[in-house]
Amino acid sequence: MAYFITLLKLFTMYFKIGLFNFGGGLASIPLLQNELEKNGFMGYDEFFNVLSISQMTPGAIAMNTATFVGNKAAGIGGAVVATFALALPSIIVILILAKVLQRLEKNIYKRAIFFVLKSLTTALILYAGYMIARATWILQNKVEIKTIIISILMFGIAYKKKINPVILIISSGVLGYLGLYIL
């Protein structure tokens, strides 16, 4: 019984986070941390550890923390419940919205708003890059020239050549290991 109550608690909490998490990724952290503490799943220090693991591993950050917290609270069942609860509001909202947008295809207001939002979204994408750069090019208050070199190199290849980004990501992992650990 206690197991099911935990699952229910996980579901409710992550559904709520999924519903009120706007702007993606790092924007959701304060809400997430608050909810975890309130529900007694995880304290601040522990959350910070989980957050850094979530950033290092593939997948959306919020999703990774959901899997982690779920595992900790109720094993693999908890992980599945938490992760799906987080995804569910998105799936519902987007499915409805996709239909509405299709109907508005030619609407002048929709087109004007999307014209502005296209520029804003591009700025937000670049800003996300800047935020990652701040945590990668500068380590412990020192400029890390090796990571800057990798960034510039990969930018050049990605922009000029039609190469699969997966190959660039894997090679950069190798370069990071060689350049930052071996050397």
Place this chain on the structure above:
Amino acid sequence: MLKELFISFFKIGLFTFGGGYAMLPLIEKELVEKRRWITQEELMEMFIVSQMTPGTIAINASTFIGSKKAGKLGGFVASLGIIFPSLIIITLIYNFLGESFDNPVIHSIFLGIRACIIGLIASSTLKICRKSFISGMSYIIFIIAFILLLIFDISPILLILLGALLGAVTTFFLPSRIKSILEVK
């Protein structure tokens, strides 16, 4: 179709490091260039919608593309595809490595990957500017928005709300001007 959707999004999920925005170059390659399921234009539209709506960008974007390709079920399957790698990898890490993950080797590999993501994001941004900015106005809004984010630390939600308001108000007061900008394409 459903199987292909799942595999494509599984692949994208597996190599998305550093949050939803970092998915962009991967989606570009896999869905725009390789499979030709969506156009660059639709990709941008999808990112815009994913940002405005609640939920993680990754799941929003997957549901959106999946539903466009194969209805409601497609949306669901694509989201499953993007969720699965996280679910598997994090569960493995939790059960085998626990909560401390302070390994210098993994740390150095991850730094290399992050450095790469920066380059990929910069390249994608430049490509978007060149391919889908249809007027000088697009560049002006882009630069103002970036300054607001960088210097004034404006919240992304507020920025998007202001942007939507700007679009609506200009259309209301200057419909002919807006039409002339939109008709260029």
